[in-house]
Amino acid sequence: MTRKPSLSSLSINAGAPTPKDGSPFRHGPEFASTFHLSGDVDPEAYQYGRFGQPTWTSLETGLREMEGGDTVIFPSGMSAASAILTSLVKPGDTILLPNDGYAPVRYYAEQYLVKFGVKLKTIATQDIDDFSFENIDIALLETPSNPMLNTFDITKAAQKLHQHGGLLAIDNTTLTFLGQQPLSLGADISMSADTKAVNGHSDVVFGHVSTKDKALSDKIREWRKYSGNIPGPMETWLVHRSLATxxxxxxxxxxxxxxxxxxxxxxxxxxxxxxxxxxxxxxxxxxxxxxxxxxxxxxxxxxxxxxxxxxxxxxxxxxxxxxxxxxxxxxxxxxxxxxxxxxxxxxxxxxxxxxxxxxxxxxxxxxxxx
Ligand SMILES: Cc1ncc(COP(=O)(O)O)c(C=O)c1O
CATH class of the missing domain: 3.90.1150.10 (Aspartate Aminotransferase, domain 1)
Structure with missing residues (x-):
């Protein structure tokens, strides 16, 4: 096959092991709070269940292929959003959020970030195309927005933010990576509440954050490790299983x-x-x-x-x-x-x-x- 298959076709086996005679096509969930670790610490080895584990790696590998960027998984969409807003923002920074997007993200910023000196600005999604983004350090925006499905031009917003040294994060929950590719369109970060269509069976709460920028994904992964916002292996496996359909x-x-x-x-x-x-x-x-x-x-x-x-x-x-x-x-x-x-x-x-x-x-x- 000379042409690369579509993302849709790739989604069926994304993150699955390479087929080997006598091996299953999928591994089951790996339940482990700790791993055998002797002598000096091997940074490449699994060490402890809060730092990393094989079921996470499989799903993160699959989602990396889908999103086009390093991916960090979380136990909910809200933990994915709070990972972005907490790990990448410092006191004095200004966050931009939609005033017509998923309301708990605004609530989180108002309750837990503003008191530590972060400034919060909000905007209607329909006004974003005409907004200058001056003095915005990070914008976490939705297109189409939930619930009223307003849209804005991701590429244009990313260009304006980058002129001022700001970052654009897109909450891509309403479409998923098969409906829209925020990183290819120029956004710095793509996030999703996989609780919704990615898992799709109303039985798991989950989320992920993806970025092409290794420095950003390192910060986000470190926040997961030290805040302890980690997904369980069973939920991780269920989301991975759902990715195929x-x-x-x-x-x-x-x-x-x-x-x-x-x-x-x-x-x-x-x-x-x-x-x-x-x-x-x-x-x-x-x-x-x-x-x-x-x-x-x-x-x-x-x-x-x-x-x-x-x-x-x-x-x-x-x-x-x-x-x-x-x-x-x-x-x-x-x-x-x-x-x-x-x-x-x-x-x-x-x-x-x-x-x-x-x-x-x-x-x-x-x-x-x-
Ligand atoms: C657009 C959007 N972002 C984030 C979230 C939060 O996801 P979760 O409920 O998995 O924490 C939701 C949940 O409805 C949502 O609709």
């Missing part, structure tokens, strides 16, 4: 999401729809140029809280839950948390792997009961 899951989810978004945008009971794959959506232009998938999340507005709650109860195939990226479709009335500045009737809908015709029929039946 990520592409096929995403293809089904994103294809169905486009069909469902089209149906919703024509429905009389739906006030408005946000889906970056709709040509009429404000995110479409940038999504088309920098994403390889339009995603599996749709945010749409129903008349009010009561109508939205009624819709969720009327769906039979869709589980009401606060997450996204699972094999099963799930949805929630996002304003119930009180953390996002959005109308009460907004539903964040995560399209799963059900057959498109079944899911669309279920959603239309639920809408007809409103």
């Amino acid at each position: 990520l592409d096929v899951r995403l293809q089904r989810m994103c294809d169905t999401a486009l069909l469902l978004a089209q149906e919703l945008s024509q429905h009389e009971k739906v006030v408005s729809v946000r889906y970056p794959g709709l040509e009429s959506d404000p995110s479409y232009f940038i999504a088309k140029q920098q994403q390889t998938l339009f995603g599996f999340i749709i945010s749409f507005e129903l008349a009010n809280k009561t109508v939205a709650d009624k819709f969720l109860k009327a769906c039979e195939l869709v589980y009401e839950a606060t997450s996204f990226g699972g094999v099963h479709s799930m949805a929630e009335r996002r304003a119930r948390w009180g953390t996002d500045n959005i109308p009460e009737g907004v539903i964040r809908f995560s399209v799963g792997c059900e057959r498109a015709e079944d899911l669309i029929r279920d959603v239309k039946a639920a809408l007809s009961k409103l």
Whole structure:
């Protein structure tokens, strides 16, 4: 084969051992708190379970191939985000976060960084393309943002930040590395809550951080070692196992999401729809140029809280839950948390792997009961 296979095809065996006669295609999880270590410490050897271990190495090798940069895994998306914000920032630095992104990241910065002299600035994702980034040391931004799916140009933002010596980190959770490649687009760091589509089965909380810059990954890995924010081998293995089916899951989810978004945008009971794959959506232009998938999340507005709650109860195939990226479709009335500045009737809908015709029929039946 002369041409390198696509990332999608590579994702199936990424980080798996090279096949050998008589050996399995996959290793199981390795459970070890410590390793035999005699004499002087060998820096290349596994030493102690908090420093490194073989199941981590396998997944980090696979994710490095997917992201195009050294990868450090974490026990949650929040620990991945806090690793970036804590290990790379010093007192006096200014962090930029989206005011319409995942709210707990802002909460973490407000509660645990500002008191140590870090300055926090926030911005609406739709204003990022026109922002100068002057005096920003590190920006941790989302595109498409969760929950309203606004986008910005990663390459343009990275160039502006680099002119001022700042760093750009992208939270790529809503698309994954198969839907968008932040490091190739010029970002310094790509992070993800693998709790969502990467694991995809709603049974593991997980995260990772990737970067091409060895000095940054050294700092992030050291933070994991000394903060003790380490993933367990079982969770690590489950995420690695899920990586092999990520592409096929995403293809089904994103294809169905486009069909469902089209149906919703024509429905009389739906006030408005946000889906970056709709040509009429404000995110479409940038999504088309920098994403390889339009995603599996749709945010749409129903008349009010009561109508939205009624819709969720009327769906039979869709589980009401606060997450996204699972094999099963799930949805929630996002304003119930009180953390996002959005109308009460907004539903964040995560399209799963059900057959498109079944899911669309279920959603239309639920809408007809409103
Ligand atoms: C965009 C985004 N980033 C980070 C996180 C945090 O991930 P976790 O729940 O695994 O800590 C989430 C969780 O919903 C998220 O949606």
